[in-house]
Amino acid sequence: MTKQEALFEYTLRAGDDSLILGQRLSEWCGHGPVLEEDIAMTNIALDLIGQATSLLAYAAEVEGKDRDEDQLAFLRYEKEYKNLLLVEHPNIDFGVTMARQFLFDVFHYHFFKELTQSSDSQLAAIAEKSLKEVTYHVKHSSEWIIRLGDGTEESHTRIQQAVNDLWEYTGEMFVMDQVDEIMIAEGVGVDLARIKTIWHDHVQQVFERATLTMPEYGYMQLGGRQGRHTEYMGYLLSEMQYMQRAYPNMQW
Amino acid sequence: MVEIKKNTEKIWELLEEVKDPEVPVLSVVDLGIIRDVENQGNGVEVTITPTYSGCPAMHTIEQEIKKILKENNIPLSKIVTVLSPAWTTDWISEKGRKNLEEYGIAPPQNEVDKSVLFANPAIVPCPLCKSKNTRMISQFGSTACKAHYQCNDCLEPFDYFKCLK
Numbered sequence: 450m451t452k453q454e455a456l457f458e459y460t461l462r463a464g465d466d467s468l469i470l471g472q473r474l475s476e477w478c479g480h481g482p483v484l485e486e487d488i489a490m491t492n493i494a495l496d497l498i499g500q501a502t503s504l505l506a507y508a509a510e511v512e513g514k515d516r517d518e519d520q521l522a523f524l525r526y527e528k529e530y531k532n533l534l535l536v537e538h539p540n541i542d543f544g545v546t547m548a549r550q551f552l553f554d555v556f557h558y559h560f561f562k563e564l565t566q567s568s569d570s571q572l573a574a575i576a577e578k579s580l581k582e583v584t585y586h587v588k589h590s591s592e593w594i595i596r597l598g599d600g601t602e603e604s605h606t607r608i609q610q611a612v613n614d615l616w617e618y619t620g621e622m623f624v625m626d627q628v629d630e631i632m633i634a635e636g637v638g639v640d641l642a643r644i645k646t647i648w649h650d651h652v653q654q655v656f657e658r659a660t661l662t663m664p665e666y667g668y669m670q671l672g673g674r675q676g677r678h679t680e681y682m683g684y685l686l687s688e689m690q691y692m693q694r695a696y697p698n699m700q701w
Numbered sequence: 702m703v704e705i706k707k708n709t710e711k712i713w714e715l716l717e718e719v720k721d722p723e724v725p726v727l728s729v730v731d732l733g734i735i736r737d738v739e740n741q742g743n744g745v746e747v748t749i750t751p752t753y754s755g756c757p758a759m760h761t762i763e764q765e766i767k768k769i770l771k772e773n774n775i776p777l778s779k780i781v782t783v784l785s786p787a788w789t790t791d792w793i794s795e796k797g798r799k800n801l802e803e804y805g806i807a808p809p810q811n812e813v814d815k816s817v818l819f820a821n822p823a824i825v826p827c828p829l830c831k832s833k834n835t836r837m838i839s840q841f842g843s844t845a846c847k848a849h850y851q852c853n854d855c856l857e858p859f860d861y862f863k864c865l866k
Binding site: 485486488489492493495496497498499500502503570571573574575577578579581582585588589 | 753783
């Protein structure tokens, strides 16, 4: 694998994380539990889709095959998406949505923080821009984890259950393969082993305030980075891609 | 077509007329998103930076810049978007801050606390009655750049142009 191929894959992965979570969150539009939350979730979705635009545009440029960010977003097949399985997980309810958001936001924050030091100036610039936005995302989801965890018996039980159910999707965030190794060697990528410790401590700190129990590390689901997705992914893509598939090359 | 002036002062003046479509009292110059205007010989190059990654106003702003330059017979070579250094609310001009407040949007306060967690929300004076007795309703408001506040004294809800550093 050449450096260029690794850089394409690396940028695509980050872009797909933002894109797919942005799509998931936007499903809440018009369905939020209160108006302010409806607005908050769609604002966060907008930030994520904006980040995806920057990352996928750069991936397309690195790839050099005359594709652009829209083609990467709307015209790939399921196995060509390299997002984490966690971000494609369905919304289910507000508790599951916030648990998913929190577990990812903490990762996203520390990942981008490290990526600002990348030797690749475009990735560093995107990270610098995105980090400011993600800082607000982490605050938002952390406050909900605490409010729900340290809330009523019902909210506590449900958010704990959501965290337990999603836990097996968190291991994938820190798995490194050849792509990561090449990127780290080039000074471009982030050492995920280091992020793992920071993520764990950060999550634990919030869980303590939320009176939640850290689940045990056990079997972890993998596959997203290789394009092997959960059964939920196809439904998400069929909705996201519908317009471009039905009316090829249509413009907004 | 008029020759481009050696100095780019006139272009900066023209760009003052391009407003943020979501905050029409704020020019793109006051907002701090015009980073550079450079004479390239065959036309001017305008460098802009987005406020937020997903800001839907950026496209309209680009169109507006093109339009105003064309109307004034100034050839444009291109509009370049840069992400770094990332935009900060510190780049909003004094005039911009004043206009925001008069328009009913509280300008960004100098929030020094950069902690990710448990920071108390900024004390934001009400742009209508000037009371400091206000509360944050939501960190997220009507657009990506705003938070939602309410005044405890005059009871008016208002937008706060949130601090981004």
